[in-house]
Amino acid sequence: MALTKRIIPCLDLKDGRVVKGVNFLGLRDAGDPVELAARYNEQGADEVVFLDITASKEARGIIIDVIERAADQLFLPLTVGGGIRSIADIREILRAGADKVSINTSAVQNPELISEGAVMFGSQCIVVAMDVRKNPEMRDGATPITMPDGAVVWYEVVIYGGSHPTGIDAVEWAKEAERRGAGEILLTSMETDGVKQGFDVAVTAAISDAVGIPVIASGGVGTLEHFYDGFLTGHADACLAASVFHFGEMTVKEVKEYLRDRGVAVRI
């Protein structure tokens, strides 16, 4: 037996309710994250991620309430991200019952947050989320990544939800996150996010091979085969998806059965 590959549903929360996928269907208007997480738990999800996209600082208490309810009812690993800017924020989220926090823009702006968080709370609970975008113009010092069509490009870290390029080389940033004590990397490629054409396996493999910590692939899954590619070609340790699960296009169980039948070690 071996360590299994993980399937992680991600729930985007706004003011304490699940927003992605729910509005379109209309049926899941309840949109309660704890209920939805419980459903994914029953389907065999290996972890759950809550991403708080609430804009206002005042609404902060709502996510804490959601985490507390989730921790009381669900006995599986919970990661919470969004709006975490300080050690105090990390402490508050962990104390409410989250097992890991995911930090993104604030980690780029203040890399010390990774180091300090890892020392204070342990590497295992510091997930560095990074959004990356392909840059076709190779430059000196950038890590070259070969695309499936043979083109050699580099990837740049973008922040503020993908709106703000930083000039930072994605592979180097992943290595720095590891050096500073991150326990895991959550990688989202802006190239593939929301397009449903599959994970960006080129950059996922490049980063997964460059670091010794687990990498979660995110962004772009549309079919069962995309999960398989994420693990096999992207060398991901876990695959994260949102809309395919929320829209009911597939269940976690179906994904896992498919992967098992193709020889990938999963927990069923």
Place this chain on the structure above:
Amino acid sequence: MTTKVAILDYGIGNLRSVSRGMEKAGVTPVITKDTTVMMGCDGVVLPGVGAFSEGMDKLGILREALCRYAEDRPVLGICLGMQMLLEKSTEFGLHEGLGLVPGEVLPFVKTPGMKIPHMGWNTIHTEQPSPLFDGIPQESYVYFVHSFYAKTGAEHTLTTTDYICRFASSIWNGNVYGVQFHPEKSGDTGLAILKNFISLL
């Protein structure tokens, strides 16, 4: 009188899920760092995540009390809490543990293609029968997150797990039990293990 289980709060780790797990198992969890309160409980859970030396430092005066407690009542160490039950660790230098179970804590050897920490769901293989794993099927999945592992004798090994090497994923010595994985994060299997611990009280 209701059964009370002390969950040691020494400023490390997520106690909420362990506490709720205990409630689900039918006992009253008492989150405490007070030795007198601990001594008044029917069992003790030593949780923990993070670094070994920091854990031992923060444990402070609870160390001695815990060793006395374990002489005649059940203790369950979880993750770092399990590692601290052993005699020593080489994490960031050599550090002394509680010494309640013979053995030591070692780092996983860096191996190409194998990520550290060992993070996610893996199986436990029963090495000897134990009330802690009563009714738990062989090769059940539980959730792990750790970069160091326990090395102890076969007589103190309850289950093993394979990752980079075959390591002791749960250990025991008399009243003292330890699990490397997180039962409070391991769904129904984990809750069943917590219930089994409660049945020892």
